[in-house]
């Protein structure tokens with residue numbers, strides 16, 4: 001199978017084939033994308049060992065080491081994302097008011113990137129696989145995403161229920177993952193043409209659902225991390241044939257190379273990125289729906305704000321989001337109105353703020369990841385050593401007033417504890433604590449640029 005894959009790549013790449021083969025044995029390209037709303041570029045550069053800026057997105061940099069235990073990562077100020085993976089959302093060009101759907105969203109690299117551009121808009125993200133959906137939720141919470149709805153399941157019912165509602169839809173499709181071969185050695189061995197063809201069939205089905213969700217004039221971006229023409233240009237050609245009101249849009253970017261000429265689509269209007277272009281591999285195509293209708297998202301009409309809940313939240317945060325939803329004793333907050341959905345499995349809407357237990361609201365960890373430091377009533381700035389202790393579940397000595405306190409590192413909130421006036425008892429959830437032997441690491445060594 002390896003031979004067939006390489007033969008196909010030779011046909012596809014021609015004179016660039018040798019460079020491609022060489023790139024397969026070079027180290028994996030790693031990247032990070034920071035959230036400029038949480039961190040200035042200067043602060044990032046001063047505290048995180050960065051390589052060169054990536055060409056694919058202004059917030060993305062190459063890195064040469066694992067940074068999962070960096071304090072800024074734990075505090076949700078950056079996301080570790082393969083460099084070329086940031087290209088799709090860059091091309092999607094999200095605007096602050098947009099209503100965006102990310103149909104294949106876990107683990108959340110692109111969802112958190114979309115959310116970093118939103119203000120009054122909202123992100124609806126869906127993941128088919130239930131375990132991966134929980135990883136996605138944890139990444140959305142770590143990055144402090146607020147205006148979002150997370151659903152889990154097949155894309156069809158979701159797109160049907162929210163038909164004609166979205167300004168932007170991203171289909172980052174499940175694919176044969178040829179761009180992942182360096183990361184997973186087994187991928188080359190298990191490659192097969194049948195799998196490529198099966199992926200292509202599924203991609204066409206997902207795209208047809210995405211079409212339904214898009215409003216008139218809405219933008220659809222299709223991306224994969226694979227090289228095969230069957231899963232890329234041919235999927236687009238089949239989709240355009242089936243939906244004559246969809247037109248290709250110039251991706252308007254200077255990176256990557258154009259596509260493989262294919263009947264029924266414009267190869268000049270798609271982007272291909274190979275390892276020799278600085279990313280492990282991505283294909284991106286941007287399209288627009290030129291017909292159809294526009295529909296508003298279905299909104300839940302909430303009862304008057306519950307004074308008791310509002311008072312409880314006011315003990316911990318200064319500015320309470322506009323919408324409060326209490327469901328089965330759980331309190332959720334969001335600035336965007338909550339959506340009314342009945343045909344899909346909703347895992348989360350907005351920030352989980354707390355849970356009513358016997359007439360007392362117990363705050364949730366997510367509440368202390370969602371806002372900037374200024375919005376918390378009680379905060380405690382920690383040293384790196386203290387953060388390490390806290391991330392292992394230990395209490396810390398502090399004279400901060402009694403109550404729930406947001407832990408901060410360099411001004412970035414990352415969790416909370418309960419102060420009795422002398423010490424802060426730890427409330428970092430067990431599942432998010434670091435394992436013994438694993439430590440918060442602030443890499444100070446700077447890189448050659």
Ligand SMILES: C[S@@+](CC[C@H](N)C(=O)[O-])C[C@H]1O[C@@H](n2cnc3c(N)ncnc32)[C@H](O)[C@@H]1O
Nearest residue numbers: 104105106107108109110128129132172173174
């Ligand atoms: C390429 S990954 C998405 C990566 C994600 N967009 C990100 O940036 O982190 C594709 C996702 O599609 C999901 N998937 C698998 N089968 C699917 C299906 N039939 N419909 C929709 N999504 C599916 C996979 O579980 C996987 O999480």
